Amino acid sequence: MPPSGEAAGTTARPPLLRMEGIVKHFPGAKALDGVDLDVLPGEVHCLLGQNGAGKSTLIKVLSGAHQPTAGRILIDDAEVTIGHPVAALAHGVATMYQELDVVDGLTVAENIYLGHELATGGFTQRREVARRTREILRRLGHPEISPHREVGQLPAAGKQIVSMARALSHDARVIVMDEPSAVLDSGEVENLFRVVRELTAQGVAIVYISHRMEEIRAIGDRITVLKDGRTVGRNLPASTPTRELITLMTGRAVEYAFPRRTGVPDDAPVVLDVQGLSLVGAFEDVSLQVRAGEVVGLAGLVGSGRSEILETLFGARKQSAGTVSVSGRRLRPGSVPAAVAAGVGLAPEERKSQGLVLDEAVYRNITLSTFARTAKGGWLDERAERRVARQQAEALDLRPRDVDRAIRTLSGGNQQKAVLARWLVHGCDVLLLDEPTRGVDVGARSELYGLVRALADNGTAVLVVSSEIPEVLGLADRVHVVSDGRVVHQAPAQEIDEHRVLDLVMEGSVA
Amino acid sequence: MSASTAAPPADESTERRSWLSGPAGRNVGLVVALALICVAGVITGGERFADIDNVVTILRAAAVTGVVAIGMTFVIISGGIDLSVGSVLGLTGVWATTVATQTMAEDLHWLVMVVTALAVGVGAGLVNGVIIAYGRVVPFIATLAMLASARGLAEMISNRQTQRVDVAGFTDFFDLDPLGVPMLIWIFALVAVAGWFLLNRTTFGRRTVAVGGNAEAARLAGIKVKRHTLYIYGLSGLAAGIGGVMMLGRTTAGTSTNGVLLELDVIAAVVVGGTLLAGGRGTIVGTVFGVLIFNTLTNIFVINNMSTSAQSVAKGVIIVAAVLLQQRFANRSRST
Ligand SMILES: Nc1ncnc2c1ncn2[C@@H]1O[C@H](COP(=O)(O)OP(=O)(O)OP(=O)(O)O)[C@@H](O)[C@H]1O
Numbered sequence: 117m118p119p120s121g122e123a124a125g126t127t128a129r130p131p132l133l134r135m136e137g138i139v140k141h142f143p144g145a146k147a148l149d150g151v152d153l154d155v156l157p158g159e160v161h162c163l164l165g166q167n168g169a170g171k172s173t174l175i176k177v178l179s180g181a182h183q184p185t186a187g188r189i190l191i192d193d194a195e196v197t198i199g200h201p202v203a204a205l206a207h208g209v210a211t212m213y214q215e216l217d218v219v220d221g222l223t224v225a226e227n228i229y230l231g232h233e234l235a236t237g238g239f240t241q242r243r244e245v246a247r248r249t250r251e252i253l254r255r256l257g258h259p260e261i262s263p264h265r266e267v268g269q270l271p272a273a274g275k276q277i278v279s280m281a282r283a284l285s286h287d288a289r290v291i292v293m294d295e296p297s298a299v300l301d302s303g304e305v306e307n308l309f310r311v312v313r314e315l316t317a318q319g320v321a322i323v324y325i326s327h328r329m330e331e332i333r334a335i336g337d338r339i340t341v342l343k344d345g346r347t348v349g350r351n352l353p354a355s356t357p358t359r360e361l362i363t364l365m366t367g368r369a370v371e372y373a374f375p376r377r378t379g380v381p382d383d384a385p386v387v388l389d390v391q392g393l394s395l396v397g398a399f400e401d402v403s404l405q406v407r408a409g410e411v412v413g414l415a416g417l418v419g420s421g422r423s424e425i426l427e428t429l430f431g432a433r434k435q436s437a438g439t440v441s442v443s444g445r446r447l448r449p450g451s452v453p454a455a456v457a458a459g460v461g462l463a464p465e466e467r468k469s470q471g472l473v474l475d476e477a478v479y480r481n482i483t484l485s486t487f488a489r490t491a492k493g494g495w496l497d498e499r500a501e502r503r504v505a506r507q508q509a510e511a512l513d514l515r516p517r518d519v520d521r522a523i524r525t526l527s528g529g530n531q532q533k534a535v536l537a538r539w540l541v542h543g544c545d546v547l548l549l550d551e552p553t554r555g556v557d558v559g560a561r562s563e564l565y566g567l568v569r570a571l572a573d574n575g576t577a578v579l580v581v582s583s584e585i586p587e588v589l590g591l592a593d594r595v596h597v598v599s600d601g602r603v604v605h606q607a608p609a610q611e612i613d614e615h616r617v618l619d620l621v622m623e624g625s626v627a
Numbered sequence: 628m629s630a631s632t633a634a635p636p637a638d639e640s641t642e643r644r645s646w647l648s649g650p651a652g653r654n655v656g657l658v659v660a661l662a663l664i665c666v667a668g669v670i671t672g673g674e675r676f677a678d679i680d681n682v683v684t685i686l687r688a689a690a691v692t693g694v695v696a697i698g699m700t701f702v703i704i705s706g707g708i709d710l711s712v713g714s715v716l717g718l719t720g721v722w723a724t725t726v727a728t729q730t731m732a733e734d735l736h737w738l739v740m741v742v743t744a745l746a747v748g749v750g751a752g753l754v755n756g757v758i759i760a761y762g763r764v765v766p767f768i769a770t771l772a773m774l775a776s777a778r779g780l781a782e783m784i785s786n787r788q789t790q791r792v793d794v795a796g797f798t799d800f801f802d803l804d805p806l807g808v809p810m811l812i813w814i815f816a817l818v819a820v821a822g823w824f825l826l827n828r829t830t831f832g833r834r835t836v837a838v839g840g841n842a843e844a845a846r847l848a849g850i851k852v853k854r855h856t857l858y859i860y861g862l863s864g865l866a867a868g869i870g871g872v873m874m875l876g877r878t879t880a881g882t883s884t885n886g887v888l889l890e891l892d893v894i895a896a897v898v899v900g901g902t903l904l905a906g907g908r909g910t911i912v913g914t915v916f917g918v919l920i921f922n923t924l925t926n927i928f929v930i931n932n933m934s935t936s937a938q939s940v941a942k943g944v945i946i947v948a949a950v951l952l953q954q955r956f957a958n959r960s961r962s963t
């Protein structure tokens with residue numbers, strides 16, 4: 117293990133926050149098994165680890181959402197007990213959770229000040245709240261979001277910004293961010309980093325969780341690595357080589373690369389054919405084709421209409437014009453069952469609200485679109501369901517393997533794998549993937565890429581949306597650049613690079 | 628990834644999961660509650676409570692509520708509510724005992740009355756379902772409207788008169804008691820068992836839980852959520868129809884006041900039985916226990932000659948107490 121020396125220049129300061137020997141047992145699972153973490157004022161402390169390593173659990177212990185089974189938490193060298201989330205805030209610890217935790221029915225301002233409403237004599241000070249909300253949103257680079265907008269109407273990225281704004285509204289000394297960038301595109305991430313730098317300059321400490329190495333390089337100061345609920349690397353400098361970090365995280369060396377393209381023969385039949393598809397207010401006149409064995413990527417900014425395009429293809433929204441055909445047969449507009457029957461599958465963007473039945477067992481989530489098929493005359497065949505679920509768990513390295521537990525108890529990345537597994541079980545001719553690697557760790561990512569490529573090689577037509585441009589470029593055969601609801605360019609993936617994509621996106625939104 | 632990263636083997640995490648976390652565990656609170664009530668019954672009522680005839684009385688009284696509650700369990704698990712069951716039950720009884728229906732039953736077979744009642748129940752349920760699923764009216768409002776309309780229709784049909792059952796075959800059937808157990812109890816048992824299989828062993832049940840747990844995820848997985856919602860309300864109407872027939876069997880008369888306020892007893896029993904009002908979780912066994920708890924309690928009050936007002940107060944207390952107990956056990960068995 118590399119020396120657990122302190123990063124240069126930070127040795128003098130005493131830690132602001134120290135967690136020692138934190139242990140957390142859940143019924144049937146040991147999530148944390150002795151984790152240490154110390155965070156200095158004004159630093160960005162990155163927390164790394166595979167899916168299910170215990171990162172989210174650790175920060176939930178810190179934020180008072182979970183009670184540790186053992187271990188101590190010290191703030192300013194004084195031991196504290198954080199019995200509930202309000203106590204954490206009182207100690208100056210604010211948290212942005214991995215899963216969006218906004219209330220859809222409330223406005224932006226109400227969400228941001230939820231739990232610490234500004235009020236005199238029981239009456240909320242609406243104007244003051246709105247003013248401060250605008251102020252925070254401006255700092256985050258989003259003056260266009262109205263404080264009075266209902267949060268349910270914002271796209272995923274907008275919700276993430278509201279969640280960020282909420283953490284900022286607390287004047288915290290430690291802000292914990294659990295995979296904040298998962299829903300954001302590169303521009304947004306830049307905004308986030310700017311705010312993070314402002315905060316650290318004021319002495320605020322940030323605990324930052326992400327599976328994206330480039331981000332850790334960009335803003336991280338020190339790194340703590342978790343593996344299977346234990347600290348395996350303490351206070352490493354942010355310059356630690358990626359290979360070394362991955363080895364620490366996984367206990368072995370992993371090749372982080374995209375699978376080789378195998379090339380699509382020219383005579384491969386067009387499986388998905390979209391002509392002039394429009395949805396008022398979201399996108400316009402989208403035409404694209406995906407051939408059997410081809411992976412097509414939609415690149416663009418969050419909010420450019422890519423998710424809406426996928427959802428419309430899938431029948432989850434009803435187009436205002438245009439047609440979608442699968443293998444030459446036209447799909448009934450606005451009908452998900454019709455799309456599924458034609459062999460189309462969608463792994464949606466928001467896994468919690470669109471993908472999962474949280475209280476149900478893992479295997480039932482995996483077989484959610486196939487249980488009726490395995491059933492015999494309406495009678496479920498749960499043994500067969502468990503069997504295919506276990507196969508997928510094995511293939512995707514789902515952790516833990518136990519498919520009978522409620523899916524709510526899985527880590528975020530593992531939940532994502534379960535959603536993918538559903539369509540792998542289903543076996544699709546057309547697979548629509550919306551941010552398929554969101555929250556998935558480095559090792560599992562390469563595996564997912566390999567899997568997508570393998571599916572394509574078996575003749576599946578794949579359409580991928582991702583906010584990580586390198587991912588789209590690395591994975592797809594052909595890329596369509598979407599800007600403001602229009603396809604502004606299309607090219608083979610090898611003939612285009614990240615800068616060109618960004619340029620196109622910008623031009624598109626100006627035009 | 629490779630096995631060298633030591634993924635915990637599946638059984639490691641299952642081993643410490645006690646029986647408490649199983650479906651049986653979730654009902655422990657209910658068993659305890661029912662046991663306590665029975666103890667109270669024995670203490671206050673002695674021989675009169677702990678008598679086989681009295682047990683039969685309790686079950687017979689519980690049967691109608693029980694059957695309707697089985698249907699309601701599906702509705703509530705799917706995330707809905709059906710306030711119209713009491714009125715629909717009344718309507719089915721009235722419709723099945725009109726002169727026209729009874730004359731036809733005399734001519735053909737007494738089952739004509741049963742089929743009529745069931746058809747009316749399913750029909751009313753489907754109307755609820757269409758309004759809710761396709762009209763996008765919230766279940767509370769749609770079924771509240773049905774509650775009013777069905778009752779009104781029953782009054783119009785019966786002219787607010789009591790309609791005696793004159794078909795001998797019908798009354799004879801409900802006088803049967805195979806193995807010493809009255810017909811009503813048999814029907815309740817049969818419906819409960821069928822309900823259990825339907826919920827736990829069929830695609831219908833799986834869809835119900837999925838729709839209640841996350842309707843959007845279910846829809847995006849290709850489940851026909853609207854059609855399923857329609858079926859669920861149809862099922863609840865069917866249960867109300869069966870309840871209506873049973874009520875005729877018990878009282879040998881159809882009146883428009885049959886089943887007034889039944890919906891409250893039914894919903895209370897389902898919720899006390901551990902079904903989440905928010906949907907996504909619930910059990911048939913829990914519902915059966917919920918029904919038994921209420922009816923045993925009522926029985927104890929009757930034995931001890933207590934006023935109906937006192938009964939109502941006690942009912943309220945029981946609802947809260949049972950739900951609290953239920954949560955206590957549920958929390959212990961569920962991971963936080
Ligand atoms: N409520 C719970 N009940 C039981 N087990 C749980 C619960 N919450 C988390 N776990 C388990 O604890 C382990 C750590 O989960 P955690 O969510 O902390 O992982 P993570 O490091 O945040 O992963 P990811 O990168 O996927 O978000 C996992 O094995 C998970 O299944």
Ligand SMILES: [Mg+2]
Pocket residue numbers: 171172173214294527528529
């Ligand atoms: Mg996590």
